[in-house]
Amino acid sequence: WHVWHEYLLPPVLRRVGADLFIAPDGMMPLRTDVPCIPVIHDLNHEHRPGDIPGRESRYYRRRFPLFAKKAERVATVSHFSASDIAEKYGISPDKIDVVPNGVADIFTPPLPGEAEETRRQYTGGRPYFLFVSNFSPRKNIEAVIRAFETFRRNGAGDHVLLLAGRRLYLTQEMDRHLEASPYGRDILFTGSVTRDVLRRLYGGAEALTFVPWLEGFGIPVVEAQRCGTPCILSDSSSLPEVSGGAALCVSPADAGAIAEAMARLVTDGALRRRLSTEGHTNSFRYTWETAAEEMWKSVIKATGGTA
Known part of the structure; x- marks a missing residue:
């Protein structure tokens, strides 16, 4: 993770002229000037570090506070997680965008029988x-x-x-x-x-x-x-x-x-x-169309409305 995000990814972002990097797993490069939005789903690694293998737990606990502080915006999936991230990592709630998950259209009530x-x-x-x-x-x-x-x-x-x-x-x-x-x-x-x-x-x-x-x-x-x-x-x-x-x-x-x-x-x-x-x-409060709309709002904020 460290080698990829800190040494291999930043040159790629420079070469393609990226305006923004979105990290769906929350892990972003710290050695870049490209604005980033890490998606931090929860802080299980902070509250229950023993649930995760030691190497991963230590990496997450060391790096995620840095990701949250450096990020242009932080996206997360619930108001609970937004409050938790703001409090634990000492960042402004105004920097965090709630982008809830959605439900795939295949999920419907059962047919007769x-x-x-x-x-x-x-x-x-x-x-x-x-x-x-x-x-x-x-x-x-x-x-x-x-x-x-x-x-x-x-x-x-x-x-x-x-x-x-x-x-x-x-x-x-x-x-x-x-x-x-x-x-x-x-x-x-x-x-x-x-x-x-x-x-x-x-x-x-x-x-x-x-x-x-x-x-x-x-x-x-x-x-x-x-x-x-x-x-x-x-x-x-x-x-x-x-x-x-x-x-x-x-x-x-x-x-x-x-x-x-x-x-x-x-x-x-x-x-x-x-x-x-x-x-x-x-x-029906949770659709992927709504998720896309909310994520796009976060992108606009992160790029100063130039996306």
């Missing part, structure tokens, strides 16, 4: 709670597993827990919970899936259960909402903001509260229908 077919294919016809993301420590899969165990132990339903995604970084703790779980046979992995399969998984789920310790935006939330799926989410970081209040938000540290939210959605049809309707409406 599609939810039932999805359940037959993935869980033998049984209802399921769905987790969608990578399997890294900050995603807090252990709490989801403990909550699922409590839900099942209390006899609230014969549901399956379906985990869609792939491993990332350190997953030993998750593996230990899986091995010790008395309901391990009902905790199933799909691996990485296509968007069309993911749309079907959302549409067939009882709820998305997504309770990370920290999240800059949470794309699975608005994807699930666009599919009409109720959500159980963390009551912290960006998720209350992004979900627009159309979700059951609980402490990510409280597996019992997560289990209670699961039971409520199973037994309260009116609540499930309300969250489905309100969530679907909320999801």
